[in-house]
Amino acid sequence: MDKGRFWSYIDVLGGEINGESVVAFQQALSGLDEAGTREFVATFEEVIRAVDLAAFAGLPVRDASDLPDGELLPLEGTALEFFAGALVAAGERAYQDGLAEPQSVLSRTWRTEDAPLLLEAIDAVCVLRTGDSWDEGADYSVLLNPADDDSQEYWFFPGVNRHIRQKLPWSYDRAREFLSHSIEDSPQWQAWWSAAGRKELRVSINFVGESDVRLRRGRTYLSYNYRADYDRLIGADPLTSRDYAIEDLRSALLFIADKARLGALPPMPEVPVESEPPRVRGFE
Numbered sequence: 001m002d003k004g005r006f007w008s009y010i011d012v013l014g015g016e017i018n019g020e021s022v023v024a025f026q027q028a029l030s031g032l033d034e035a036g037t038r039e040f041v042a043t044f045e046e047v048i049r050a051v052d053l054a055a056f057a058g059l060p061v062r063d064a065s066d067l068p069d070g071e072l073l074p075l076e077g078t079a080l081e082f083f084a085g086a087l088v089a090a091g092e093r094a095y096q097d098g099l100a101e102p103q104s105v106l107s108r109t110w111r112t113e114d115a116p117l118l119l120e121a122i123d124a125v126c127v128l129r130t131g132d133s134w135d136e137g138a139d140y141s142v143l144l145n146p147a148d149d150d151s152q153e154y155w156f157f158p159g160v161n162r163h164i165r166q167k168l169p170w171s172y173d174r175a176r177e178f179l180s181h182s183i184e185d186s187p188q189w190q191a192w193w194s195a196a197g198r199k200e201l202r203v204s205i206n207f208v209g210e211s212d213v214r215l216r217r218g219r220t221y222l223s224y225n226y227r228a229d230y231d232r233l234i235g236a237d238p239l240t241s242r243d244y245a246i247e248d249l250r251s252a253l254l255f256i257a258d259k260a261r262l263g264a265l266p267p268m269p270e271v272p273v274e275s276e277p278p279r280v281r282g283f284e
Contacts, residue, residue: 001039006047007092009040017089017114026121030128037129041122044088047095048143051084055102064111081140082115089118115140132217154193155200156184158249162207166230171238175245175271176205182269189266196260198222203252215259222260226252242271 012028013021032040057080060072075083087098087105097104119140126134158180162168183189193201200221211227228248233241246268253265 001036001043003043003092006040006043010089011091013089013091013118015090015094016111017086017118018111019114019117021089022114022117022121025118026124029121029125032125032129034129037125041126041134044122045143048084048088050099051087051144052099053080053084053144056080056083056098056105059102059106061105062109063113064109065113078140079112081144082112083110084144085115085118085140086110086112089115119143131214134218153199154184154190156180156189156193157200157202158183159202159204160207161204161209161225162230166207169233169236169238169241171241171274172233172245174274175242176249178271179246179249179269186266186269192262192266193222193256193260195262196222201256203249203256205248205252211255215256217260222256224252224256224259226255239273242273246271 009025009029012025014024029037029040056075058074058076061075061083062072063079066072073079083105087095090098090110094105094108119134123134126132158176160168160176196217198217198221200218202221202223204223204225206225206227207230209225209227212225216223226248228244228251233244236244250265250268257263257265
């Protein structure tokens with residue numbers, strides 16, 4: 001997206017991020033089609049990453065949340081990251097002045113505490129127009145510190161979401177743990193999900209909510225929440241429980257394969273058969 005058009009959308013914010021300005025901004029941005037939305041996001045990432053945080057670190061910037069006679073606190077940590085969003089929201093002129101002369105930002109009062117609303121609005125439009133999340137739980141720390149694309153580390157995150165009264169059979173948990181380590185350490189599986197251009201694969205087996213209707217795509221990960229049937233685990237023998245764990249994870253992975261167009265799954269690891277729960281020292 002050309003910069004003039006990009007800044008015209010930013011100008012809808014009226015120079016600052018607050019509840020009302022973000023609503024107007026999101027409505028304006030929603031008028032973009034899928035291609036336009038992706039172009040806006042790419043330009044936003046380029047613009048905000050051009051902010052040299054080190055140049056603003058420690059500056060005693062006045063914030064709208066400061067007490068009238070209170071001491072001005074130096075920009076650092078999260079406040080510094082939020083300031084980057086506020087600087088972009090201030091518009092092209094203030095943004096360019098800030099990059100050229102960081103001390104120029106001391107001449108005005110900023111509103112940084114609502115900075116996350118800007119990312120949330122962009123993410124909502126991404127979901128609306130592209131069907132994909134921009135970055136699930138997008139935050140400035142991740143945005144301003146992009147992942148090292150040369151990293152050779154791959155991560156598989158299988159989780160479980162259940163009600164506190166839902167007790168999972170020990171053999172289900174053991175199988176899930178075994179599959180987690182085996183898949184994460186498998187070069188074949190790593191190659192499978194990294195074909196989508198992501199280093200991480202996140203799968204949540206959910207016993208209390210609904211399955212996601214879409215695959216979530218962050219900048220570094222694929223994520224899917226799969227609803228499994230808890231009732232069938234009640235009274236199941238260890239072998240059956242183990243097989244349910246394999247079945248649930250496989251079902252989630254098949255959804256990811258379809259939505260991300262990753263092709264056939266690699267072979268599922270062979271999960272050992274255990275006839276009795278492991279003995280834990282101190283709890284026999």
